[in-house]
Amino acid sequence: xxxxxxxxxxxxxxxxxxxxxxxxxxxxxxxxxxxxxxxxxxxxxxxxxxxxxxxxxxxxxxxxxxxxxxxxxxxxxxxxxxxxxxxxxxxxxxxxxxxxxxxxxxxxxxxxxxxxxxxxxxxxxxxxxxxxxxxxxxxxxxxxxxxxxxxxxxxxxxxxxxxxxxxxxxxxxxxxxxxxxxxxxxxxxxxxxxxxxxxxxxxxxxxxxxxx
Amino acid sequence: xxxxxxxxxxxxxxxxxxxxxxxxxxxxxxxxxxxxxxxxxxxxxxxxxxxxxxxxxxxxxxxxxxxxxxxxxxxxxxxxxxxxxxxxxxxxxxxxxxxxxxxxxxxxxxxxxxxxxxxxxxxxxxxxxxxxxxxxxxxxxxxxxxxxxxxxxxxxxxxxxxxxxxxxxxxxxxxxxxxxxxxxxxxxxxxxxxxxxxxxxxxxxxxxxxxxxxxxxxxxxxxxxxxxxxxxxxxxxxxxx
Numbered sequence: 001x002x003x004x005x006x007x008x009x010x011x012x013x014x015x016x017x018x019x020x021x022x023x024x025x026x027x028x029x030x031x032x033x034x035x036x037x038x039x040x041x042x043x044x045x046x047x048x049x050x051x052x053x054x055x056x057x058x059x060x061x062x063x064x065x066x067x068x069x070x071x072x073x074x075x076x077x078x079x080x081x082x083x084x085x086x087x088x089x090x091x092x093x094x095x096x097x098x099x100x101x102x103x104x105x106x107x108x109x110x111x112x113x114x115x116x117x118x119x120x121x122x123x124x125x126x127x128x129x130x131x132x133x134x135x136x137x138x139x140x141x142x143x144x145x146x147x148x149x150x151x152x153x154x155x156x157x158x159x160x161x162x163x164x165x166x167x168x169x170x171x172x173x174x175x176x177x178x179x180x181x182x183x184x185x186x187x188x189x190x191x192x193x194x195x196x197x198x199x200x201x202x203x204x205x206x207x208x209x210x211x212x
Numbered sequence: 213x214x215x216x217x218x219x220x221x222x223x224x225x226x227x228x229x230x231x232x233x234x235x236x237x238x239x240x241x242x243x244x245x246x247x248x249x250x251x252x253x254x255x256x257x258x259x260x261x262x263x264x265x266x267x268x269x270x271x272x273x274x275x276x277x278x279x280x281x282x283x284x285x286x287x288x289x290x291x292x293x294x295x296x297x298x299x300x301x302x303x304x305x306x307x308x309x310x311x312x313x314x315x316x317x318x319x320x321x322x323x324x325x326x327x328x329x330x331x332x333x334x335x336x337x338x339x340x341x342x343x344x345x346x347x348x349x350x351x352x353x354x355x356x357x358x359x360x361x362x363x364x365x366x367x368x369x370x371x372x373x374x375x376x377x378x379x380x381x382x383x384x385x386x387x388x389x390x391x392x393x394x395x396x397x398x399x400x401x402x403x404x405x406x407x408x409x410x411x412x413x414x415x416x417x418x419x420x421x422x423x424x425x426x427x428x429x430x431x432x433x434x435x436x437x438x439x440x441x442x443x444x445x446x447x448x449x450x451x452x453x
Contacts, residue, residue: 001268002244002275026242028451030387033244034379036449037389040326040410041376105453107387135279135295137272142351144275148282169282208278210270212351 092118095130096150102163145209337393364398388450
């Protein structure tokens with residue numbers, strides 16, 4: 001069984017670290033099993049992207065759960081090989097995302113309900129990127145896990161309230177050898193309201209793990 | 213304990229009482245669980261047995277591949293350690309970005325591919341007869357304990373094609389999708405299936421296809437496939453809100 005655990009901390013302007021959410025995730029959305037099943041079957045099917053568009057996903061989805069996000073205003077990822085992959089992504093369209101809507105999670109949701117966009121103006125928060133680390137296999141306890149972390153910085157000049165977090169993963173629609181990149185919401189969690197004041201940092205951490 | 217003598221056949225029965233304890237309740241909220249739908253069908257396609265079992269069986273290979281995919285890199289460094297998968301023959305294979313990311317068939321195009329065709333027992337949905345005696349369940353399992361061979365000889369099953377379990381949800385609490393495969397018994401004798409696994413194939417370390425077991429479940433009670441009948445085994449990836 002696979003589960004995720006959500007821990008959110010913020011760094012205040014005087015550099016104190018506060019835990020503002022610490023709870024089991026309840027939130028894998030139907031895009032997750034859908035993308036996985038078509039990977040297993042290598043079949044083309046439809047799935048809603050984060051914009052709610054029904055996409056004919058490509059059977060040979062390239063790295064379908066790719067979530068490495070976009071520091072600042074965009075990012076280019078180069079994988080060094082003779083078939084290198086060159087992707088330019090939106091600042092806030094991939095990886096860890098945050099939003100303002102507290103409505104309950106439903107399995108057929110495809111995105112946050114009200115995403116906070118990346119930016120430096122009021123109501124926005126700078127998306128500082130998403131990274132993965134800490135893959136651990138524990139054969140004694142039959143558990144394994146890794147962490148997905150997103151960092152956000154409020155430099156908009158005022159408070160921002162956060163009530164939802166999630167993960168957008170990369171997928172593709174037909175267009176081989178360079179399929180069109182699509183983003184799919186694979187998880188969404190609702191949290192008690194977090195007020196992120198101006199100049200504060202937010203760190204959202206999912207620990208994704210399995211146990212037999 | 214008192215005995216009851218039943219006459220006139222002289223059969224004796226011993227009354228007994230058993231305390232039936234409710235099954236341990238598992239809180240599935242938030243979980244992504246493997247769910248096994250097992251159907252035995254006769255030659256006319258009628259279901260003679262059907263059951264749903266909760267799987268508990270993702271293996272280390274699965275979490276490593278998911279990590280690779282999210283990382284968008286096949287050979288991520290985990291605190292300096294090179295990532296290895298153990299193939300179904302038990303050999304640890306170190307990922308190579310050149311092969312695993314090659315668009316000719318590595319993770320680009322075959323990530324977690326499991327749609328094995330007729331007769332293939334190297335990957336896809338696999339079945340076996342081990343109840344954990346030969347190979348206890350372990351997160352490091354890389355193969356079934358006693359995989360059933362393809363064929364119509366004694367103890368063999370005919371491995372069928374694979375198909376997708378389309379995405380399904382109830383709008384409130386769950387969604388799932390998965391993969392299905394059938395196994396026909398033409399051996400002449402019943403066969404008991406006690407373990408089910410899912411194996412993928414991909415290029416990982418070289419230009420040779422490797423096979424990696426992603427999940428393995430030992431059934432609570434064996435499924436018996438009478439001769440002339442078939443087992444349809446569906447592995448659903450089920451998300452609970």
